[in-house]
Amino acid sequence: MGLKLAPVKLGWERRDNATYLRSGHALESHPETLGALLRSAAERAPERTFLAERAGDGLREVSYGEALSAAEGIGALLAEDDRGAVLVLSGNSVDHALLMLGSFLAGTAVAPVSVAYSTLSRDLGKLRHIVEKLRPGRVFVERREPFERALASDALRDLEVITGDELRSAMSRPVSEALRQREAKVTGDTTAKVLFTSGSTGTPKGVVNTHRMLTANQQMIAQLWPFLEAEPPVLVDWLPWSHTFGGNHNFNLVLRHAGTLLIDEGKPRPDLLSATLRNLKALPPTLYFNVPAGYSALVPQLERDRELREAFFSRLRVLFYAAAALPEDLWRRLSRLAEQSGNGELFMTTAWGSTETSPLATSAHFPLERAGNIGVPAPGVELKLVPQGDKLEVRVKGPSVMSGYLGERELSEAAFDEEGYYRIGDAVRLVDAEHPERGLLFDGRVAEDFKLSTGTWVSVGALRTGLLAATSPALQDIVLAGHDGEFIGVLAWLNAAGCAPIVGGELPVAELVNHPALLDHVRRGVEEWNADHPGSSTRIERLVFLTQPPDIDAGEITDKGYVNQRATLDARAAEVERLLGSSPETGVMVFG
CATH class of the missing domain: 3.40.50.980 (Rossmann fold)
Known part of the structure; x- marks a missing residue:
């Protein structure tokens, strides 16, 4: 691979019906304020470009x-x-x-x-x-x-x-x-930022990020990716600074290592994607960070545009995704594109965390063969895995974990368990129960899973990524319905760019939903999925396309592309009733 990465070191034990994991790397001393990071970078590289943005033609x-x-x-x-x-x-x-x-x-x-x-x-x-x-x-x-x-x-x-x-x-x-x-x-205890969670689980909550939380998180990354000390990163990044991925992880990573950040005015939307493509050609990144929705929009462009593909991969060292699970199909297509561009040693990886953890809590700082492995605890971080039904809920403790929400005493108290571990609400699985050092697999949100009327649990996270891969590249995202019902139904948004090669050109969504070639593609994908996954907790009985995009006022989506399953089901009760009704209406796909 050629990248210098920290070796995996992990301590673990089982007690009181829980599994505890901690990094074997102690967190090393580091500057405790972001101002100190700025002064250090300015002293080391005063003439190096730190920030850049489009201004007219230049x-x-x-x-x-x-x-x-x-x-x-x-x-x-x-x-x-x-x-x-x-x-x-x-x-x-x-x-x-x-x-x-x-x-x-x-x-x-x-x-x-x-x-x-x-x-x-x-x-x-x-x-x-x-x-x-x-x-x-x-x-x-x-x-x-x-x-x-x-x-x-x-x-x-x-x-x-x-x-x-x-x-x-x-x-x-x-x-x-x-x-x-x-x-x-x-000091390290001074509040640097208050980031308001996007409301993906309700009303926005103000997460107090202290200087120490943010600098400790960057020290974790520096220890796990030591190659950055000799290779100041170059980023082209659109991820909004109102979220921790772009505003804390990426921005502070550039600052910590005296790198260069081209602020991308584009977004993974049809009307703004062209700006991103222009920026990637103009300043090929050495590290690229995105969310799955961003890769879903970018990959079709990389597949069809050789000039873009060669520029994008020309000096790329790390391809990183986070904020949601990456469908396996996208992982394979990205790997294939890298190999086609002569970049077969590209390090494709991820990490896991949240606004409340500043954000990185785990890191896959070792080669991965497929998507889903979120790695092991970062230096200074401890995880607690607690059985919840047939899931393992993961909880977090460490120097980059918040102490509480701004002005929310009861919510702050409820956010931590009796041992002081933050209840993040996610579930994980061990890749190998006897060898935790092989990493953790993201297993969805605990609160998103639901039961059918038979009492069988539906694992929303795994089913979502699997179905997106089975129907690739047609669907942008899906929401699963069927709580306390007899079967699983799907509300689906189409990916217009992904549908273009299927139907022979880009068409409006209103035309795509009735296009025979598109309907046939989705039907074949779902039927193949059902043949391989015939159980009631994985089989898809019905699907309906949504023509209206997710509504931010209703809490259906954040501006980094995370779709809130529960909020969407609540906001689209009429579509859910149409999907699950006793007699399927016109426009509802039914799978035998």
């Missing part, structure tokens, strides 16, 4: 030396007129990044929230809830125009608004005594 680039100077100016503004936390409504940008860095220096908490909460939401309900909990003193928007409705709302109208132009004016401020004093008081 790029706006900021070096580490320039970033430190700008952050000090912004930090001076925040320190001299302390108004508390800064709420960020805008998406990823160089200015957004510099505001975060300035906040880190000044010891001011920054809270980036999903852009959709203030631009797509009809009632601004989630944004109002966030403001009530956070009580910010300032709000940042790159430009006022997209956010006028939110800024005029009763929740935000009394806050000081900082625009991109105003922020850039602050960047030239000299380092003040107020900033020096504030920065000297920043």
